[in-house]
Amino acid sequence: MVSAASTIANNQPVRLGMVGGGQGAFIGAVHRMAARLDGHYTLVAGALSSDPERARASAEELGLAPDRSYGSYEEMAAKEAAREDGIEAVSIVTPNHVHYPAAKVFLEAGVHVICDKPLTSSLKDARQLAETVDKSGRLFVLTHNYSGYPMIRHARQMVAEGALGDIILVQAEYPQDWLAEPIEQTGQKQASWRTDPARSGAGGAIGDIGTHAYQLASFVTGLKAESLAADLHSFVDGRQLDDNAHIMLRFAGGRAKGTIWVSQVAPGNENGLKLRVYGTKGGIEWVQADPNYLWFTPLGEPRRLITRGGAGAGDAAARVTRIPGGHPEGYLEAFATLYTEAAAMIRARRDGSALPDLPLPTVHDGVDGMRFIAACVASSRADSAWTRLDAV
Amino acid sequence: MVSAASTIANNQPVRLGMVGGGQGAFIGAVHRMAARLDGHYTLVAGALSSDPERARASAEELGLAPDRSYGSYEEMAAKEAAREDGIEAVSIVTPNHVHYPAAKVFLEAGVHVICDKPLTSSLKDARQLAETVDKSGRLFVLTHNYSGYPMIRHARQMVAEGALGDIILVQAEYPQDWLAEPIEQTGQKQASWRTDPARSGAGGAIGDIGTHAYQLASFVTGLKAESLAADLHSFVDGRQLDDNAHIMLRFAGGRAKGTIWVSQVAPGNENGLKLRVYGTKGGIEWVQADPNYLWFTPLGEPRRLITRGGAGAGDAAARVTRIPGGHPEGYLEAFATLYTEAAAMIRARRDGSALPDLPLPTVHDGVDGMRFIAACVASSRADSAWTRLDAV
Amino acid sequence: MVSAASTIANNQPVRLGMVGGGQGAFIGAVHRMAARLDGHYTLVAGALSSDPERARASAEELGLAPDRSYGSYEEMAAKEAAREDGIEAVSIVTPNHVHYPAAKVFLEAGVHVICDKPLTSSLKDARQLAETVDKSGRLFVLTHNYSGYPMIRHARQMVAEGALGDIILVQAEYPQDWLAEPIEQTGQKQASWRTDPARSGAGGAIGDIGTHAYQLASFVTGLKAESLAADLHSFVDGRQLDDNAHIMLRFAGGRAKGTIWVSQVAPGNENGLKLRVYGTKGGIEWVQADPNYLWFTPLGEPRRLITRGGAGAGDAAARVTRIPGGHPEGYLEAFATLYTEAAAMIRARRDGSALPDLPLPTVHDGVDGMRFIAACVASSRADSAWTRLDAV
């Protein structure tokens, strides 16, 4: 039952650095737990905060050697590249606008990059980052962590194998409620940068969580949106970026349609990512808060509840399953799966072997996400006109 | 616990006739059970089918006197109006295109009308029917039966009392799967007329179930849509009317937005009507298949599950609750509530007393539903342009 | 989809009387709704209350002719038996201690009996009633209403067809919370008689709801308990009868074991009847509060959710299904199914045709229930010693 994911030889863990993720941050701590769970990484360096005192205190708490706690990512990239035992990979867990410049210096220093989403704070940056990655020959992994869930992997396998027939409908939603009040005006750190166009980019909720929903829908179905019609809105007075979005979608290369609803102002929704996909022969339903379950609804038969680790789960799920059915895995495990798969890639590079075929989100998926944001903004400004994603 | 609804004196049940609902029909049998449950009606006459043999056999099965089984609704209206003991009310349960002409003759004959939805097969008919009703002085009840559920009544009360704050979001959906295959081509009776523009009108799924979703959203929130943007589609080859619709909404008289998704081709969805309403202070969620539960999600507090007959249910729910919490009531009970409330109105007319204040759907709600259909069709034809409901 | 149950010719409805069920009663109103739903009965006579004024007012409210509202069931039996158009059947909906004497006079007057559960207030009465029924040649139906649910009928069919393999485990529970406080001391009518040994019998919760749980388990599995070990308790000070019971069971004719937990003092449980049955090849789970669903869990395969009216439901369920899947039926529909099946039996007697083979609970099932109560009481008094049901 314990899969390869957790038993890959870890006698040479990947030497990892981190940019961002100092005390008070949320996602940095998540990345560190994800990196630790399967034992494939050692965190050895960091530029953990732009505030020097916080950077130092954070590094000490994490047990970093003082000389590997850096004041800036530029310094970190330069000095680590010069060390024999320098970092092999870096996790970038800053606000969005730092992703591109930070990734650039590490890629150019020969360091693989694991980067939080959305890819950047502008589509222009995203395109340049993609070019930089392609030129660098380094690995770039975008942590669309929800694609690491075993039942999502199984859903993807089912669609690919035709269990649903031709896909016709993709219904995604991602409601939250943590921005229902103007907490960014009270200095709440997470809220402040996410509602600030300078740091977040043109998208508020659509960037923060809409890109997750869109990536997940694409990941499972293999479909890209051709065009969309969006109605973005800020329900909280004074908020500069959207905190709710209604989006209709038409997918390329087929006849599928769909919708995405994202909200950060819907009371009672903690983190309500949900995906439903329907084809001519059946449907699937998955809810992130209860991630060990996948409903399969074949047309004309009783609904079936497939469980992680259970009899109905296939190979793709099994490869990323750590413990038996009924012993729930969660958010951190799915996140850790991306890290573990990234480690497998990094090790392949290390010893020159062939890259394993793993469905990790790439920089190009990140560009797709930025196109999604740009198209949402453009459509909404044009009174929800249908807008092609390749035209933004 | 047993409410007034079931204990109103029924020593003078309402004399009821029925148009449509012969053998093989679905909704006619539902209306009859709904009329019987609380004991306020006696079915005494019918024009049950346009097929004379089926009409006769159906009437016999239902125990109607042979001389009160009519060959046409016109004949029925004329003869019943002439009887001392003629019907006081008629239930019209035919395909949509018959609603208007049938209702007209009964209203003009002085008979109250209980009519299935959608109101008519065209907005023009709907407007004329509304005029006819207003002129007639007779009662007209449109059986948007989902508004009879106790937890929907409670949701409406909560919104009205401000428990949710200002309403900002209305997310409704109504997926089914029974038309996932082209069963209308096999002669299936329910499917045949619902997919035929001549009998159904301009709307397929949006008429059959979209009007339910829209009515329910309006009923609970008290809001009407100002404009909408719709993307209608027929996924089944050769189908003339929409079997799936994605609709974005902007509501009048406030800042609320929303979406409605309706589908009859989404495998695994039997009758998935679901309503979520969010305000600045809290939200509610209700699922028709599990109608005895209402989630209330006050911002910043644990979710609460309010149950029909339970401690959290208020007056509006209690008035239409028959049995204690944990003893589930279902679809027929909600339907019966409309009939019982209609009986209370009819009796008030009978003895000249003041009409009770009951939230029964009216002919004007029916016109709103037809506007909704027309706006969906118009918007979809205009590539999902925002379309005002008062402009169709 | 609308089954035979609701379309049996009702041009000669069964003439029904009622004993008990006056204003303020709960179960009497339920019986009346159940009798009305499918249109097979006309309530024409009653001895609705032992309080003459309440009896008169109740009869008026129900539209009974004044001369058929009786002061006692003895009078009613005598006078109705003497009428040409006298009642064919009587519903007995009184406290338990009245069931036997009332049923006796009606049976001896040639009237079929529909009786609420538990059968009587003592095992001795139960045995005498069974003899009386057998001698009378009249029909006797015990309203273990939960056995009328379509998904329970389907569960029974699945067990009978071997879908679960050999049955090994039967886990039933029936928690409620309405007696968590000593409301019988405040004069609450339902609580008063149910906690009074003189009217209720030797069992409190085990009689009121434990017999339902036991009957349901037997109904679905076809198994009878051979012996049981029980721990009964009254958690509320001053209460004379059990309000909680833990019961271990060993079933006859096989190797199955099981437990029943019943409680009326478990906060948060409205009416939590739940049944789980496991065999060597699979299991089933059913929860009364959500009665339209039946889980089927075949060993080594994904769980399947069978729905009333859905693709997985078989013949036995279909026969008692009124409306399509996703349109929930509830408690009253299940209750009505017993009435409708009873009507089919009564009509068969009326015209001398063969009795249909319908799984209606009989007087002998009622005796089994009284044995269950007696064995629980005896075992508990003997410090939970295993006690044979055929030894009490």
Add this chain to the structure above:
Amino acid sequence: MVSAASTIANNQPVRLGMVGGGQGAFIGAVHRMAARLDGHYTLVAGALSSDPERARASAEELGLAPDRSYGSYEEMAAKEAAREDGIEAVSIVTPNHVHYPAAKVFLEAGVHVICDKPLTSSLKDARQLAETVDKSGRLFVLTHNYSGYPMIRHARQMVAEGALGDIILVQAEYPQDWLAEPIEQTGQKQASWRTDPARSGAGGAIGDIGTHAYQLASFVTGLKAESLAADLHSFVDGRQLDDNAHIMLRFAGGRAKGTIWVSQVAPGNENGLKLRVYGTKGGIEWVQADPNYLWFTPLGEPRRLITRGGAGAGDAAARVTRIPGGHPEGYLEAFATLYTEAAAMIRARRDGSALPDLPLPTVHDGVDGMRFIAACVASSRADSAWTRLDAV
């Protein structure tokens, strides 16, 4: 939101050894993931298997230095105790019968012990181990991992604070299905030792999972069972130990009663641990498979769903919560919480500071679990006679 649990300074991780847990084992890998997640341990030594080749291969895979992969736990204890950088703690993850001898040598060598459950394979061993622990002055943590779940910590806090009133009922169950067939006869490793009295002890399912259920019930309520009546059974032919148990309980120091059902032969149950506790003022319900939710059912109020990381969760839960509500934590996180709390204890010992007050299961809880097993076996042999736990 990220709690102290994950941010305790980890610059001096605890040096950890492991006994058992070689390739093919289940629970050893779980302990290692649990030890890694929060970064407070470094695994540096092991006696991973009694099979030398498997031990070596396992150690290499885990990156242990070859000279710290030992052939026996005795050798490991001796050699590690002699090293300056020897292990501070050892995880014992062998079959039950090895727990006592292995723990003894490490405790006597001055090494803290983290041990899987049940404590030993006999009550006698358990008592001797408790004495050994008490004499040793070393820490001993028993990994009843389910007590590490945040919502279980919250439940415990609620009971302690009186939110439920006086506890009257404790309903626990733990059904599984993985032993529904005689897989031990096919050589399945997990099944083989668990069904073998020599390695598992006198209890089968009651030892493997029954002790979890009993510990959890005690942990949440603070109540110990005074006596119990049990019916143990092996449904699978040829199985020597119980695979199903029905247990009735009476708790000490109060008036509470309860039941525990454990099964490993109930198809469809993967790992169905469920706990319900009812008091005079309210109840709670928790299901292990969905561990981020806790139902709170105050008498006479709507049910409330408290979520990990949500508004209703209190201090005790917050202390062991890593990520926000809606981002599910699972089995490994709960397990990791025990490890992280153990690390806090070990570090306190390391630097001589006061031991933090943490609710970790102790060796005495382990003795209680062994008493529970012994009492179940004794009662079942005495035809389910009530048996005191302090009399075995």
